[in-house]
Amino acid sequence: MDSAVISLLGAFLLSLIGLFVFIWSMRKGLLVENPRAASVIFAPGEIGRTDDPALAGAGRAGLQAAAAEAGDSEHPPDPAEMAQRIEADRSSAFPVFMFIAFACLWLLLGSAAGLTASLKLHLPDWLVGEAWQTFGRVRTMHLTAVLYGWITNAALGVIIWLLPRLLRTPLVGAMWVMLGGALINTAIASAIGAIGAGWTDGMEYLEMPWQIGLFFVAGMVCIIGPVLYTLVNRKVESLYVSVWYHVAALLWITLLFLVAKLPGVHFGVQQATTNWWYGHNVLGLWFTPVSVGAIYYFLPKIIARPVRSYNLSILGFWTLAFFYGQVGGHHLVGGPVPGWLVTLSIVQSMMMIIPVAAFTINMAGTMWGRMHLARWSPTLRFMMFGGFMYMLSSLQGSFEALRSINQITHFTHFTVAHAHLGAYGFVTMVLFGAIYFMLPRVLHWEWPYPRLISLQFWLAAIGIGIYFVGLSIGGWLQGEYMLDASKPFMDSVAVTIPWLQWRSVGGALMVASHLVFVGHFLAMALRFGPERVGAALFSAQPKAVELVHGE
Amino acid sequence: MENEVKLAAGAMVTLGVATAALVVLPYIQVRDVKAPEGLKPYTSAELRGRAVYIANGCMYCHSQQPRDRSFGPDAERGWGRASVPGDYVYDRPHLLGSMRTGPDLLNIGVRQPSKDWQLGHLYQPRAYVPGSIMPAYPYLFELKDAAEPGDEAVQLPPGHSPQGKVVVALPQTLDLVKYLQALDRSYPVLPPEPRQAAGPAAPGAAAPPASSPAPAPGARTAPSS
Numbered sequence: 099m100d101s102a103v104i105s106l107l108g109a110f111l112l113s114l115i116g117l118f119v120f121i122w123s124m125r126k127g128l129l130v131e132n133p134r135a136a137s138v139i140f141a142p143g144e145i146g147r148t149d150d151p152a153l154a155g156a157g158r159a160g161l162q163a164a165a166a167e168a169g170d171s172e173h174p175p176d177p178a179e180m181a182q183r184i185e186a187d188r189s190s191a192f193p194v195f196m197f198i199a200f201a202c203l204w205l206l207l208g209s210a211a212g213l214t215a216s217l218k219l220h221l222p223d224w225l226v227g228e229a230w231q232t233f234g235r236v237r238t239m240h241l242t243a244v245l246y247g248w249i250t251n252a253a254l255g256v257i258i259w260l261l262p263r264l265l266r267t268p269l270v271g272a273m274w275v276m277l278g279g280a281l282i283n284t285a286i287a288s289a290i291g292a293i294g295a296g297w298t299d300g301m302e303y304l305e306m307p308w309q310i311g312l313f314f315v316a317g318m319v320c321i322i323g324p325v326l327y328t329l330v331n332r333k334v335e336s337l338y339v340s341v342w343y344h345v346a347a348l349l350w351i352t353l354l355f356l357v358a359k360l361p362g363v364h365f366g367v368q369q370a371t372t373n374w375w376y377g378h379n380v381l382g383l384w385f386t387p388v389s390v391g392a393i394y395y396f397l398p399k400i401i402a403r404p405v406r407s408y409n410l411s412i413l414g415f416w417t418l419a420f421f422y423g424q425v426g427g428h429h430l431v432g433g434p435v436p437g438w439l440v441t442l443s444i445v446q447s448m449m450m451i452i453p454v455a456a457f458t459i460n461m462a463g464t465m466w467g468r469m470h471l472a473r474w475s476p477t478l479r480f481m482m483f484g485g486f487m488y489m490l491s492s493l494q495g496s497f498e499a500l501r502s503i504n505q506i507t508h509f510t511h512f513t514v515a516h517a518h519l520g521a522y523g524f525v526t527m528v529l530f531g532a533i534y535f536m537l538p539r540v541l542h543w544e545w546p547y548p549r550l551i552s553l554q555f556w557l558a559a560i561g562i563g564i565y566f567v568g569l570s571i572g573g574w575l576q577g578e579y580m581l582d583a584s585k586p587f588m589d590s591v592a593v594t595i596p597w598l599q600w601r602s603v604g605g606a607l608m609v610a611s612h613l614v615f616v617g618h619f620l621a622m623a624l625r626f627g628p629e630r631v632g633a634a635l636f637s638a639q640p641k642a643v644e645l646v647h648g649e
Numbered sequence: 650m651e652n653e654v655k656l657a658a659g660a661m662v663t664l665g666v667a668t669a670a671l672v673v674l675p676y677i678q679v680r681d682v683k684a685p686e687g688l689k690p691y692t693s694a695e696l697r698g699r700a701v702y703i704a705n706g707c708m709y710c711h712s713q714q715p716r717d718r719s720f721g722p723d724a725e726r727g728w729g730r731a732s733v734p735g736d737y738v739y740d741r742p743h744l745l746g747s748m749r750t751g752p753d754l755l756n757i758g759v760r761q762p763s764k765d766w767q768l769g770h771l772y773q774p775r776a777y778v779p780g781s782i783m784p785a786y787p788y789l790f791e792l793k794d795a796a797e798p799g800d801e802a803v804q805l806p807p808g809h810s811p812q813g814k815v816v817v818a819l820p821q822t823l824d825l826v827k828y829l830q831a832l833d834r835s836y837p838v839l840p841p842e843p844r845q846a847a848g849p850a851a852p853g854a855a856a857p858p859a860s861s862p863a864p865a866p867g868a869r870t871a872p873s874s
Contacts, residue, residue, distance in 0.1 A: 296704030365738075368672075371672065
């Protein structure tokens with residue numbers, strides 16, 4: 099009773115403060131456009147020149163024609179800055195390729211494990227002969243492979259590629275970054291093997307044994323070092339918002355992992371709160387800032403218009419940083435944890451509406467009247483889909499934290515559906531889009547079969563759609579049946595079966611899209627395909643591709 | 650926004666606030682919680698069984714945190730009283746769980762104390778609970794032509810035994826069942842002490858722990874599912 103009153107009061111007070119910040123920021127002109135800072139990602143004369151390296155010749159011309167607006171400059175972009183950008187891209191090409199290649203490997207492995215786990219939930223006597231095949235292990239191998247293997251590798255690839263570009267400075271210490279990548283992937287491979295063999299620390303998202311976790315932390319440190327060194331020695335004065343998100347995210351995930359994994363410190367209920375502090379922050383302070391930062395770069399870059407309000411993006415950054423970190427406790431609602439902790443997390447979950455609203459308003463303002471460009475650019479389609487899913491999953495998450503809704507959805511498949519909306523619909527789709535944009539610049543080679551990009555998009559989008567809708571309905575029914583004391587528990591199992599089957603259908607489509615994606619990646623890396631616009635990796639003429647696409 | 654020091658410092662401060670709230674304060678608050686009188690430390694066999702429970706990921710489908718009546722009919726289902734921090738004093742790692750694909754297990758030892766039932770149910774859950782989606786665990790057992798001295802032969806319901814073979818539990822399986830039988834938090838617990846109820850200074854700290862413990866409910870023998 100009293101904790102309910104306190105939660106209402108707390109939410110009310112914090113909302114009031116939030117409102118005052120908004121009002122103050124408007125008086126300070128925080129919501130006004132800041133064109134100079136927002137245009138940092140463009141070279142002088144580059145605004146109005148669309149950029150999607152994933153497009154072939156005709157598509158590129160079409161996108162450019164569709165995006166043309168009155169007042170666009172006729173002059174070519176500043177050659178000095180373009181040279182700097184090419185230099186920056188070259189410095190990061192090798193590590194980025196390494197991260198993306200590993201990411202593709204883990205994506206295939208992880209999603210195959212995910213589909214297997216999904217099938218096992220409605221085929222419980224399938225593949226039970228060996229210990230490593232059991233649901234509890236396959237599910238965990240799936241989680242480790244997609245979260246640490248796919249998303250973390252791809253996120254590091256995006257960060258390492260974007261930073262030198264945004265700082266107009268060649269990456270310092272690429273060898274250290276690659277050493278870090280090797281350590282991280284050693285840790286991931288070992289962790290998956292360990293989990294299969296039954297060696298696990300036993301906490302969700304933190305299953306990787308801490309002895310293996312040491313390699314992960316060492317790898318992250320090897321990456322953070324060069325990143326910070328490049329940051330300090332940068333050539334630009336103003337830091338674009340993506341740099342904020344990405345550098346902070348790197349620091350956050352490393353510290354989060356370190357604290358959560360401290361052996362011998364955490365126990366019992368306190369360990370549970372630490373577990374969910376980490377579990378939610380790995381999404382909130384690692385995946386989300388990386389993906390939001392990526393959208394803030396790629397989306398304006400493709401359509402060749404700066405974001406509507408640069409300052410709003412900074413407001414979004416700080417509110418995300420402040421509120422998201424304290425959200426995790428709602429995973430223990432009703433559990434044996436202090437009431438104030440759950441209440442605090444619920445209040446902060448609601449406060450998360452502020453950064454999401456800041457992001458949404460900003461992106462809607464930037465894309466206003468330009469939505470039709472998605473018809474031309476597949477990369478833009480991925481970014482828009484991801485951005486929209488960020489809004490949806492974040493708003494859903496905020497309301498899901500409320501006691502009245504949490505009561506039904508807690509302990510059910512509804513939570514799983516929500517997690518996939520965020521990690522797949524939002525994060526993974528953004529990473530796909532980013533990879534489609536980056537790789538032609540990394541490999542100096544075009545995507546050999548552009549139609550496969552569209553095919554992959556629709557397979558993934560329809561797959562996650564079926565997955566999310568099906569599992570959400572099933573989870574909700576499961577929760578309602580569980581709360582109904584007159585129904586036996588087994589009814590709450592039986593009611594989910596058809597929806598679990600739909601989840602497997604959606605999951606199969608997602609796996610199919612990954613096969614297309616990784617196949618396309620391999621074809622590109624092995625130089626298959628009809629088109630050839632430039633020379634190979636680290637060639638003497640990297641400018642050829644940049645000129646074709648960028649100017 | 651030109652200052653990288655501001656960026657790093659700000660990022661650390663916000664993370665510090667979150668860590669203080671969700672890691673440090675709970676640590677301070679439950680650090681001194683004593684084990685309730687009725688709770689015994691796990692024996693070494695039970696700890697080995699707990700390791701089997703963890704290695705096979707049982708906690709991904711089974712929670713170990715019955716909730717208060719105001720949250721759901723956990724007590725009516727025979728899952729036990731709402732748990733308190735003291736119930737978990739010996740738990741490293743914690744196994745609170747986040748899913749109820751299967752029922753809560755914090756009091757499975759009270760609800761289903763039979764070793765034969767547990768062993769048979771692990772071998773083939775659907776022999777006992779029609780419609781169950783729990784995986785079968787044949788790899789926790791051995792098929793033999795005849796039981797040898799010292800073997801624990803599993804008694805299965807008619808129609809579920811393999812033809813002409815005896816199902817023998819592996820040692821780790823017996824440990825796992827010992828752990829399941831030891832899952833018993835049905836002893837009464839006292840309401841939280843005033844000092845604990847006051848809590849440390851924190852946002853909304855005046856609230857007592859969410860679970861107000863009640864004496865163990867009577868329904869203890871409900872058939873497990």
